[in-house]
Amino acid sequence: MKRAQTNKVSLRASVLQRAKQSAFCGGLLLAAALAMTLIVLTSCAPVDLNAPLPTYDTGVDPNAWATIPAGSFIQGQAADPASIDNDYEIMVTDVTMSQYVDFLNTALADGTLKVDGEQIVGFYPGDEFHAVKHEIEITATDYIFVPLNDPASRFTFDGGTFVVKPGYENHPMTNISWFGAWGYCGYYGYSLPTELEWEKAARGSADDRPFPWGYEIARNNANFYSSRDPFEDMGSFGSRTSPVGFYNGQTYDGYVTLDSASPYGLYDMSGNVWQWTGDVYEGMHYRFMRGGSKDTYDMDLRIWVRNNATPTYYSPGVGFRCVRNP
Numbered sequence: 555m556k557r558a559q560t561n562k563v564s565l566r567a568s569v570l571q572r573a574k575q576s577a578f579c580g581g582l583l584l585a586a587a588l589a590m591t592l593i594v595l596t597s598c599a600p601v602d603l604n605a606p607l608p609t610y611d612t613g614v615d616p617n618a619w620a621t622i623p624a625g626s627f628i629q630g631q632a633a634d635p636a637s638i639d640n641d642y643e644i645m646v647t648d649v650t651m652s653q654y655v656d657f658l659n660t661a662l663a664d665g666t667l668k669v670d671g672e673q674i675v676g677f678y679p680g681d682e683f684h685a686v687k688h689e690i691e692i693t694a695t696d697y698i699f700v701p702l703n704d705p706a707s708r709f710t711f712d713g714g715t716f717v718v719k720p721g722y723e724n725h726p727m728t729n730i731s732w733f734g735a736w737g738y739c740g741y742y743g744y745s746l747p748t749e750l751e752w753e754k755a756a757r758g759s760a761d762d763r764p765f766p767w768g769y770e771i772a773r774n775n776a777n778f779y780s781s782r783d784p785f786e787d788m789g790s791f792g793s794r795t796s797p798v799g800f801y802n803g804q805t806y807d808g809y810v811t812l813d814s815a816s817p818y819g820l821y822d823m824s825g826n827v828w829q830w831t832g833d834v835y836e837g838m839h840y841r842f843m844r845g846g847s848k849d850t851y852d853m854d855l856r857i858w859v860r861n862n863a864t865p866t867y868y869s870p871g872v873g874f875r876c877v878r879n880p
């Protein structure tokens with residue numbers, strides 16, 4: 555089995571973004587040398603989570619699925635031959651806030667999920683443990699799906715009902731752990747895509763393109779760090795997600811997008827949010843993500859770039875989509 559390689563570089567911008575929203579910045583400032591202070595100060599500009607949010611209907615249906623046919627394709631940066639034996643279907647968009655909040659309400663009501671302090675938790679049957687150095691044992695127990703009362707989450711919870719914060723209904727679900735992504739897909743009889751399934755769906759089977767739409771990336775192909783989309787202001791609130799399917803060739807209040815679907819018609823396979831994938835590798839508790847995000851540089855949106863984190867990790871820059879059998 556191919557051992558996973560980490561991609562620390564691409565996590566840096568996400569971490570920076572998260573640091574912006576944390577009280578940690580004060581401590582960092584004190585510790586910083588004078589020369590560093592200016593840089594850190596810039597990155598610690600206050601984030602206004604309530605800054606006005608433009609709302610757009612992209613016309614892309616988040617309930618749509620695309621069929622990926624069985625057969626060969628070209629994998630990775632080195633263009634290795636690869637193949638997938640069976641047809642599968644994958645969501646055309648990332649799971650939206652509306653979809654996930656519907657799940658939270660239904661699954662809380664039927665006992666699949668429960669409140670545990672500041673978390674919504676659900677059962678996970680555990681990973682096989684190999685006691686490899688640095689491997690953390692994932693036993694069969696309840697794990698965090700989503701945090702509660704986290705200002706970066708785009709839903710509210712009054713103790714009984716989850717509600718999407720206005721304007722975020724058609725944005726990707728974020729601030730969700732791997733368990734929360736895995737649990738959503740499983741609840742409906744779906745699963746998280748393997749890395750191979752994800753990659754074929756993003757790239758198509760005809761060539762070795764680095765981006766779902768082709769060989770070059772422009773600012774209006776995808777939502778990435780400092781891409782100057784209508785959902786970011788690097789001088790004040792920073793970067794935010796865009797609605798799913800936003801980069802479909804529409805013009806929104808004068809902002810022109812390029813149609814950036816993958817060869818199979820999937821949107822946001824590069825940028826907006828990292829997407830959790832489903833592989834559990836032997837001797838490793840880390841989970842892998844693909845696609846880059848609103849917080850990563852354009853080159854980290856290339857199809858083969860991987861990122862990883864522990865399955866309890868959540869961030870405003872990480873979401874997911876599911877696959878299913880036809």
Ligand SMILES: [Ca+2]
Pocket residue numbers: 777778779780781782783785786793794848
């Ligand atoms: Ca952006």
